Amino acid sequence: MTLSLDQTGIKRTLLRRALVRYKNVLVVIVASVLAVALTLRLLAPAAPPDLAQPSHADRVLLLTDSWAKGDVIALVRHGERCDRSSAQCLGPMDGVTVRGEAAVQALGADFRQLGLSHTDIHSSLLTRARQTADAMFARPVEAQDWLFNCRGSMLRDALKHKVAGHNLILVSHSECMDQLLMDMNLSTSTTFGYGASLFIKTDGANEDPQMLGYIEPKDWKNIVPVVTPNNRHGFEASQF
Incomplete structure (x- = not known):
């Protein structure tokens, strides 16, 4: 026991x-x-900042200041695709919808508030990108193949077309926006909606390109800068 x-x-x-x-x-x-x-x-890799978030108010101010100096490249996704929507088409099936055209017309007005006097604009050769550029801007926009065939070269080609003292607006595609992020060693986890705008800052030879962030069309009303009577040579954020 x-x-x-x-x-x-x-x-x-x-x-x-x-x-x-x-x-x-x-x-x-x-x-x-x-x-x-x-x-x-x-x-x-870090994701690009959403400029509509209040925590990124400093980046909005940096964007407007850099825009005033002509140091910004903006990559804009085309409007709503006709072939992926039940909405009425503006024209050919490979173009945008009527609803998409109206949305990017409003987006063009937002860019005009930033100022387009010293801005170069190019679009992809594809119909949806050319229709988007036509709706956004009341002037001819040159279409270029590299804004669709952008694999592995988006950042390099964008910098090559950037003129000192001139902002550069590129109407392109979500794949090219992702390529730009990859070229800058950033995460591609962000899903960009139709008309989303991605901004980078570059002054040419003196610094590496800096990611500022992106804006979805619905958010411009919250961050778009305005010129005030006492501040005709600068910008201030309307609200955050």
Whole structure:
């Protein structure tokens, strides 16, 4: 009887030790997994800032200041595609919808508030991009193939077409916006809607391009800058 009790006690002691070892191993594994997850998150490419968020008000001011100096490249996604919508088409099936045209006309007005006096504008050769550019701007826009065939070269080609002291607006496609982000080692996790505008700052030879952020069409009313009577040579944010 005594021997049986001793064996039971030994078994309990061994079981407790095994549980302690198991618990320690489990803690180490969980801590390792959390450390790896945190490291991967810290090393993951950053996403472009959403300029409609109040926390990025400083970037909006940087955008307007840089725009006034002619140091900005804006990449704009075309309007709503006709071939992916049940809405009425503006013209050919490879173009935009009537609703999409109206939306990008409003977007063009937002860009006019930024100022277009020292701005070069190009569009993709595709119908939907050319229709978008025509609706946005009351002047001829040159269509160029590199704004659709942009794989691996979007940033390089954009910088090549940027003239010092002139902003550059490029009406293109979501794939080219993603390519620009990849070229700048940024995350492509953001889904850009029709008419979204992605902005980078560059003054040419003196600095690397800087990502400023993006604006969806519905958000321009919250961040679009205005020129005031006492500030005709600068901009201030209307609201954040």
